[in-house]
Amino acid sequence: MNNVKVDALVIGGGIAGMQAALDLGDQGYQVALVEKEPSIGGKMITLSKVFPTLDCCSCITTPKMSAVAHHPNIQMFTYCEVESVDQQENGFDVSVLQKPRYVNADTCTGCRLCEYACPITVPSSFDRGLGSYRTARVPFSTAVPQIAVLDIENCILCGKCEKVCPVGAIDFTQQPETFSIDTTSIVLATGFELTDLDAKNEYGAGELPNVIDPLMMERFLAPTGPYGRVLRPGDGMEPMTIAYVQCAGSRDETLGIEYCSRTCCMYAIKQSMLISGALPLAEVTIYYMDIRTFGKGYEQFYQNAKAMGVEFVRGKVAKITEDENHNPVVRVERTEEGDVVERTFDLVVLSLGMVAGDPLSKFGLTPAEDGYIKIPSVNASPCETRRPGIFVTGTAGGPMDIVDSIVTASAAASAASAYIRSKTQVGIEEREVAHV
Amino acid sequence: MSEKPKIAVYTCYCGGNISHTVKCEQVAKLLAEQPDVVVSRTNMSLCSDAGQSQIEEDIRELGVNRVVIGACAPSLHEQTFRKTVIRAGLNPYLYHHIGLREQDSWVHTCDADGATCKAVRLMAAGVAKARLLDPLEPIQLEAEKRALVIGGGVAGLRAALDIADQGLKVVLVEKTPFLGGRMAQLDTVFPTGEEAHILLADLIDKVVNHDKITIFTQTEVTKVSGYVGNYGIQLTQHSRGVSAENAKALQDACQQMVADEFNYGLTERKVIYQPYHGCYPPLPAVDWEHYNGEPININGKSEILKDEIQQFELSAGAVVVATGFDPYVPREGEYGYSELPQVVTLPQLIRHMALNPGAKSLEWQGHKVRDIVLIHCVGSREIEGIDEPQEDGQVNNYCSRVCCTATLHMIEELRENFPKLNIYDLYQDIRTYGRGHEDYYINALDNGTRFVRYHGEEKPKVFAAPKGDTHPVLVHVTDALTYNQELEIPVDLVVLATGMQPRQIDDLVKMLKVSRGNDRFLLEVHPKLRPVETAVNGVILAGTAQGPMNIQESISAASAAAAKVISLLGSGQVELQPFVAAVDPEKCNGTGACVEACEYEDAIALETFVEDGKEVTRAVVTPANCTGCGACVAVCPNRAIDVQGWTLAQYEAMVDAIAMDIVDLVEAG
Amino acid sequence: MTKLNISNEPKILILATLAGGYAGADSTGQSHVDYPANTYILPVMCPVMFPPEFFIRAYERGIDGIILMYSGTDSPYKVEAEGTAKLINATYALMKERGIDTRRLRLAAICTVCVKPFLKEVNNMHNLLKGIGFVKSELKSHPAPLQGAKS
């Protein structure tokens, strides 16, 4: 593979990385975008509708994905991992590993015949294990690029896909390839991961079938989701009573995560409202310590949810167990009433927190105490990392929602472009007279 | 029109948003029967790459030359699909967009059939319009590579710097005589504990020494004309009133004192003043608003200071609005404010602490403070029907975002400086959401701060204590943390964590024609698609003028604004939409009614030509000056003038389609 | 294909400025409040482009009520407030001549966030039309066709 030379390398193709790439591209800089998954889109493409506007998430994300793919100044490298970042005189030499798709990316048309022919079904990670997909597949319906990928670990090498592919794109001999990207600056947009569903023994240690994580609920609610409706993973029953346990992975010393994950209040409220739409008779209860609806229009959103009948109960959930029908039982200390009660629900969603997505060591960076990238001067340069020329955006720089991710992405693009210019600038034009 | 229209119609499900109410398949079927429609499809999400590819394919393979899309609001994705159409080689103005979500499926949820009929008629109207569409070319204009930044707070400074760093010129306008905005009034700042003025000095230094940035202080924008790429701006500047030579002497001699708004009225200052040591510019300025006009004696001479107002005209390609916020000022009597001397706002307490560094104990008006209560959400999170509306009838129902952390940061300062102080924190929800913010809360919980949770419906009450009480003030509150126990807290000082309000910028809002949201802050186009742009092309938002933010967020927003300005002006060219008046030379016979009706300078004029040996007089439009209002269209007796893309004939065709009975419509196919 | 239950209700045409009423209608949509479906909103840049005959023509074609939702004095066009007022007056005069109830035409200033005023206007017109019925009945008594209305 040829070496690539660009002004900016964006690592991570979630909403933050895409926006940063688009802003840099729009300013006329050459950009490379590297994404480790077979499609760009990040977590956002898996969401249902998004607060605070309740826009359908695809409607915001897919056009951005499409814009990235078609932008004349952006080169997109999917299914690639950054291996190392070496400092050079005027930038960085980045070594990137192209993972084998076992499909020729240049000839594949995304017709999905391989997918229809493939006999092996595996749980879909896109649907957080709720649905399933084939071993040979286009990652999901709105994936960009629309190129199939063959999950070799589960493949039985039956060769059916090879037979049906009309353009002969299946290639079992593909090997990982390394190439290098020569860039002046880097924008890290490697995103977040949810805290573990099984982290807390008090909450069933991940063993209770009807205690789920919030991204699963997003998939239940999404029109592109595996079932197209909300149900209990334990038995497929429609839940009539649903509880949200806030701060289930945040503000918790025992987990070593003392910070607030900043989005969980809002996504829980959003999901409750969407559930009221999908299951009009369902009752939703949110157990919380503080409701943190701090963003523009968010307080109204919270008040609307209250008006719609979502029940907010202030209290710490001490324990979750289940009854003989696998109905989760929530034990909670209610602070307003000053009592401890147990209540049985059909389904419980743990409002898990956010942790940094990717180890930082290969970028030559160290995390701060909270595990996220250290930003030495947040009140002066909120996107600058310790290494000059490397900037951070979106949830790679700490928990935040989409609105904030997009703003920081543009900010990181601005910071990166100033840096690129300072490295490549020639003369300085004359000064205007100041009228102070 | 030469070629026969071949129209493609797409009805989008919008991932269920539309199809849950509107029977999209039925709409598509009925539309397929309309004349000139060659293909009518539905799609789960047309804006996805696959959906867009379908459109491209239809244009290429089926020879489609008009595209009609029914989907979400045109403000969201009209541009997206224009680009799609371009990629397939079709003129982007041969496509028409209909909002079936915001104006149909979302507002007729209880009437699926009604919503479906409506969709059919609207789409049929779209087809009728599409038949009459002409290809158009955007208007290319030279863009002035200069941005105007209004407001010299941290957001304005940062936006100016980032734009200038990309090689564009910047004019930074600040209304007061000094740069720095509200941040200059802070002491140490969360989440780092850095000193605000050091951070600011660093930024101001870069801005002031930047060869691309011109700064105007004591200046306001007084006129705005033009459009993106070429705004004409008039600035009005007050004079400083003193010079480097006489400043010190004048200031020393000046006797007139006024309340110092930098310290929120806690202290007084002279009318010739510098707000704080190290401010920029360092030269003092005269406070013209309060100066009483009396002579000041220096060296035996008496001098009357004169404000010499100057005006400047300049052109700018884009405008960044960074006019910031005002802290909420409680009403008289709200929590005892301005009735009891022991009730202050958080910004006042911050100034008080900054003015008394190293104090051994917290003193207020000569009395030692032993017990202090801080109340959150004053002027924020108000509830309609419970809280008294503001003067303009609005209820501040939003959260001000910074006050929780600012309050807890203050508590940390208080605790460090005055370990014996009893601190009560009265809150609804603690919203320490940012990185490093929660630590303040954890520390406060550990260091003996007593937290009391109140309900918005039942606010704490502040009273003067009866004479002879141990403390001057009593606070009554129902504590939701202790099973709604009623508490009476005797205190020496009450601190109101006041929220943020946008500054009074009515004139500017009018001049720039930007909109405000329900919370009165300036409104962005869309929080996710275009979070820092306004609906007015080339007018961009930075910082707290848009909504509550802390410093870090203000800086990010400012940098984002800069990125938009650079994308817009970097190439030195902007494109305007071609929706301007156009004259049909066949029909125009030079009545001049249009020229009379037009309110814009140089947009339309009569010109005389010689054609085939005969003199003819006709109207001629200058597109760059035409706004496309169409005043000329209504008055032309010959129907010889139209706004391109919005012609009268198109409207008539749309009205006919809407008026048509659906039964007719089926039969028409 | 399932049959649509086609209601025969008076039709309301709403001409809404992009900067005002149209954005207001979008805001109403974002608030998810229901209003009658016999409302057809067409975006306009600025309403001063319409000659009074345009409205008469619309009534003749079977539009029963028209609401002009403009931005008033907050408009990006300096002619909008004054020009629209003039236009409305001229149209009222023509409507009277033709025997059309002038309440079938309304002018309303609607801005980008005017959800409540938007709903009020729509519901008022809807209720009015329920009372006074289709425009056709009024037109019948005035059979003289309008001059020059056809393009």
Ligand SMILES: Cc1cc2nc3c(=O)[nH]c(=O)nc-3n(C[C@H](O)[C@H](O)[C@H](O)COP(=O)(O)OP(=O)(O)OC[C@H]3O[C@@H](n4cnc5c(N)ncnc54)[C@H](O)[C@@H]3O)c2cc1C
């Ligand atoms: C349940 C839930 C619901 C939510 N709902 C909403 C909502 O309604 N509204 C809202 O505003 N926010 C919502 N959020 C928050 C929102 O998901 C995030 O703000 C947003 O997705 C962050 O985007 P990002 O680009 O920073 O990160 P991500 O989406 O995580 O993207 C990071 C990308 O980088 C890639 N990557 C990671 N490491 C590497 C590497 N080393 N090399 C190459 N690529 C790499 C990843 O594969 C991924 O594609 C929700 C969050 C959750 C958990």
Ligand SMILES: Cc1cc2nc3c(=O)[nH]c(=O)nc-3n(C[C@H](O)[C@H](O)[C@H](O)COP(=O)(O)OP(=O)(O)OC[C@H]3O[C@@H](n4cnc5c(N)ncnc54)[C@H](O)[C@@H]3O)c2cc1C
């Ligand atoms: C009590 C309190 C404590 C805070 N503490 C912290 C903290 O510790 N850490 C933190 O991160 N944030 C803190 N903040 C938030 C911080 O103050 C703001 O984020 C920041 O000051 C916003 O900057 P800005 O530039 O948007 O607005 P401003 O600072 O308000 O600047 C706006 C500027 O525009 C000028 N202007 C206004 N109108 C016009 C006009 N028409 N023409 C020309 N110029 C005009 C003004 O004079 C001003 O200079 C605190 C806020 C409050 C209320």
Ligand code: SF4
């Ligand atoms: S930040 Fe805290 S104090 Fe301020 S309005 Fe929001 S909840 Fe109330």
